[in-house]
Structures are given as structure tokens and as C-alpha cells.
Amino acid sequence: MAEKDTTAAGLALAKDPERGRLAVGSSRYLLIRPETLVPLAGSGDLGVQALLEEGGFRGGRLAGRAGLAQGLKDRAAVERVLAFGALIGWGRFRVEWDGPAVVLEHSPFAEACAPSERPVCHLVRGVLRGIWSEVMGSNVPWEEPACAACGAPACRFVPAKRTGGGGGSLQ
Ligand SMILES: [Zn+2]
Numbered sequence: 001m002a003e004k005d006t007t008a009a010g011l012a013l014a015k016d017p018e019r020g021r022l023a024v025g026s027s028r029y030l031l032i033r034p035e036t037l038v039p040l041a042g043s044g045d046l047g048v049q050a051l052l053e054e055g056g057f058r059g060g061r062l063a064g065r066a067g068l069a070q071g072l073k074d075r076a077a078v079e080r081v082l083a084f085g086a087l088i089g090w091g092r093f094r095v096e097w098d099g100p101a102v103v104l105e106h107s108p109f110a111e112a113c114a115p116s117e118r119p120v121c122h123l124v125r126g127v128l129r130g131i132w133s134e135v136m137g138s139n140v141p142w143e144e145p146a147c148a149a150c151g152a153p154a155c156r157f158v159p160a161k162r163t164g165g166g167g168g169s170l171q
Pocket residue numbers: 107110119120121144146147148149155156
């Protein structure tokens with residue numbers, strides 16, 4: 001029998017220990033320790049990083065659709081989805097819409113991988129691409145020019161520049 005826990009505002013987490021399932025609404029979720037992902041997120045292998053980004057992209061698209069399904073659009077849908085991210089432990093997101101850029105404080109991936117010589121939040125890059133793809137109609141890769149795992153005060157994400165002009169806004 002599923003058991004609902006709505007103590008975290010807005011998060012209806014259904015536990016079903018008999019079947020070994022957790023769900024938010026009709027979507028299955030999985031709780032894992034961030035350390036589980038350190039060998040992947042901390043890898044310097046570009047192929048591994050790309051696979052993490054692709055996984056994040058899939059989840060981000062689903063999250064974006066869930067935001068749209070709540071009757072929200074555009075920036076409101078993005079803000080709702082990112083606020084949900086805080087409820088499920090991905091850290092606190094803040095969008096700077098004039099960039100756009102996304103700042104993430106307390107990334108679980110950065111905290112688990114620190115210290116690192118390179119950014120580690122590849123899943124988040126993919127999630128942002130997925131959300132923007134689904135909600136804002138903009139399917140471009142995101143870069144992480146600053147990561148808390150490398151000593152930055154917070155992780156920062158920007159859409160990749162397609163041509164010319166170099167990469168994102170390095171700090
Ligand atoms: Zn990071």
C-alpha cells in the first residue's frame with residue numbers, strides 16, 4: 001500500500017515499500033547517495049560526460065512537460081520545475097533571465113565531487129537543456145563555466161554559443 005508524505009511543501013512523495021517503489025505523482029523516483037555518481041560525474045572522459053548530459057536531458061524534458069501539464073507556460077513553468085528541483089535535493093536554482101543563465105547553489109554533484117579540476121554537474125546541464133527544449137523551444141547544449149566543485153561560490157550554467165564569439169561567459 002502506498003503511503004503519502006506531503007510534509008515537504010508541494011511534494012507528494014508516495015512510498016510503496018511492498019513493491020519497493022517511490023513516486024511523485026505518477027512518476028517513479030529513485031533516491032541515491034550523490035557519492036554513487038562520483039565515478040561518473042568526476043570523470044574526465046568526454047563520452048561519460050556526454051552520457052550524463054543525455055540522461056539529464058531526458059529527465060529535464062519530462063520535468064518540463066510536467067510543468068506545462070500544470071497549466072504553466074514559459075518562464076513560470078521553468079521556475080516551477082526548478083523549484084521542484086530544490087524539493088528533490090538538487091540544490092537551489094536561480095534563473096537570470098536576461099542571460100539567460102542559471103545559478104545553482106548546493107549542487108549535490110559538486111559537493112560529492114569536490115575538489116575537482118573540472119566542472120562536474122553534467123546531469124544538470126542536460127536537465128536545463130531538456131527543460132528549455134520542452135518549455136522554451138530552445139534545444140541548445142548548456143555549459144557550466146563555473147562549478148562549486150572547482151571552488152566557485154555556486155555552479156553557473158549558460159547556453160552554449162553556437163558559432164563565433166567563444167564559449168559562455170567565463171567568470
Ligand atoms: Zn557544478
